[in-house]
Amino acid sequence: MREETELGKTAKEYMDRGDLVPDEVIVGAIAERIDSAEAADGFILDGFPRTVPQAEALAAKLDELGRGLTAVLLIDASDDEVMRRLGGRRTCTENGHVFHVELNPPETEGVCDVDGSELIVRDDDKPEVIRHRLGTYHEKTEPLIEFYDHLSLLRRIDGAAPPDAVADELRRTLSTLKLEADQTV
Numbered sequence: 001m002r003e004e005t006e007l008g009k010t011a012k013e014y015m016d017r018g019d020l021v022p023d024e025v026i027v028g029a030i031a032e033r034i035d036s037a038e039a040a041d042g043f044i045l046d047g048f049p050r051t052v053p054q055a056e057a058l059a060a061k062l063d064e065l066g067r068g069l070t071a072v073l074l075i076d077a078s079d080d081e082v083m084r085r086l087g088g089r090r091t092c093t094e095n096g097h098v099f100h101v102e103l104n105p106p107e108t109e110g111v112c113d114v115d116g117s118e119l120i121v122r123d124d125d126k127p128e129v130i131r132h133r134l135g136t137y138h139e140k141t142e143p144l145i146e147f148y149d150h151l152s153l154l155r156r157i158d159g160a161a162p163p164d165a166v167a168d169e170l171r172r173t174l175s176t177l178k179l180e181a182d183q184t185v
């Protein structure tokens with residue numbers, strides 16, 4: 001999206017409305033990156049897949065590429081907590097640096113600490129769009145928890161913990177998985 005490719009522009013239109021990007025748009029783009037040199041040692045998909053059909057399409061594609069998933073990380077949080085976290089998010093217009101009015105406030109209100117550019121509420125962080133996103137989440141994405149739990153890939157992280165603790169927990173989980181993967185090679 002930042003490079004403003006055709007694919008990126010199409011994806012942004014959907015996301016600004018709080019809707020999901022069509023599967024064929026996103027699985028195609030992801031497959032290209034996973035099959036490139038930069039993903040030879042591994043990859044993290046952040047926020048994808050978001051539906052069971054996407055997870056199935058991804059599994060088929062990974063199979064084709066001779067790759068697979070080591071784990072699926074669920075950052076678990078209530079709707080109220082999600083409203084608080086996303087609703088307070090402020091994004092820098094120049095470079096996308098992210099702040100939070102309560103949890104990670106900038107030195108000066110409305111101004112990016114790093115580059116001095118203006119901080120805004122992204123279209124998809126507006127309250128009515130967040131509510132729409134949560135509705136979409138419960139309907140389309142939540143079933144993935146069971147989907148990946150059945151495959152024994154799911155790891156739960158407490159998303160209500162402070163941001164630093166969530167980040168630590170993610171790092172710990174990933175390092176443990178890496179150790180386990182290295183031992184089985």
Ligand SMILES: [Zn+2]
Nearest residue numbers: 092097112115
């Ligand atoms: Zn910035």
